Amino acid sequence: MSEENNEFLAALNAADEINVNDVVKAQVLGFDEQRQTLVSIEGTGLEAVIPVREYSNNPEADMTTELKIGDVLDLVVIRKIGSDKEGGSFLVSKKRLEVKKAWETLEKDHKPGDILEVPVIQAVRGGLVVDAGVRGFIPASMIENRFVSDLNQYKGQTVRAQIVEIDPADNRLILSRRAVLDAERSEAVEKVFSTLNVGDIVEGKVARMTDFGAFIDLGGVDGLVHVSELSYDRVSKPSDVLSAGEDVKVKVLALDKDKQRISLSIKQTQPGPWDKVAEEAPEGAILDGTVKRLTDFGAFVEVAAGVEGLVHISQISHKHIESPSDVLKSGETVKVKVLSVDPAAQRLSLSIKALEERPASEKSNDNRREDNKSASSSDIKNYSSDDDDEGFTPFADLLK
Structure with a gap:
């Protein structure tokens, strides 16, 4: 019997000895048009195939x-292909063997x-x-402690x-990422609430x-800046002034450990609008402003970011008006004169009419009032003189 025949018979006998679930060693021979790997099982002379799906847990491998x-790979036999020994070969898997070992280690x-x-x-x-x-799964509800739309x-x-x-x-194998996040958050909550105080400024x-x-x-706990x-x-939406991932300084306004709520402020870490109002809007200054609110007693005009002053109804016009809305409207730009400023009390008194010329009729009325005052003084003076000269008799003369 030739050597080739001996090898062929050995291969046939080896085929009888290979069973499903057997672990074998095999050498890579090449790849077919379906991107499957062809291997030769060591010690048998038999060929086997590793399908793409049996190579790795990663579908993109x-x-x-x-x-x-x-x-040379360690593989597990999945099944035999063909019924006769001459044409027989096997499907083998690298993934299943790795999974089997991984399950044993995992368990x-x-x-x-x-x-x-x-x-x-x-x-x-x-x-x-x-x-x-091994292939594990994290259900969508166990990924985060909040809703996630894009997985x-x-x-x-x-x-x-x-x-x-x-x-x-x-x-x-079922896993939960949310459980880890919740545990981490609990630790972070304890740390943050034990170190933070109302009034603190932190990053x-x-x-x-x-x-x-x-x-x-x-630091693992979120606070809200309203x-x-x-x-x-004035900010319409947060994205107008902030961006995700940006580092900011915040002031702690309130802490509620029971509800795990932290109220924060960014603006209170910055210079206040009233800090420089005495310099930027001193008494007598003429400013441009925007009418923000109208009330029965006057109009509130913004002259700088966060700084509003009151134009009392009596300071809106030289003419008599029943209501500020008769001559002003919200959003209107006006010029105002600063009458008084009190930064500590955050009060600013303004006037619109101080920048307008008085009507002629009002000037005439003022002149008449001045004339009347002068006439009254003259009459009093004249009356006093006459009385001194003719209407008064000294007491010494009476005694005489």
């Missing part, structure tokens, strides 16, 4: 770039409650697929997640923004 001819070394660091390999509709040596942002990241359920028999990072304000990360506390200027 590529055997043609990760393997080269001559590489031996870990239990529910343990935390793993796992890469996210895929985002699916219901959550995230992770590689823990693709986690793809490629390595996350810390807690084991919720581990069942090798069903190849089932934080803009975590996210909403229409009503910005959430600032103070839109009214962003700036002394």
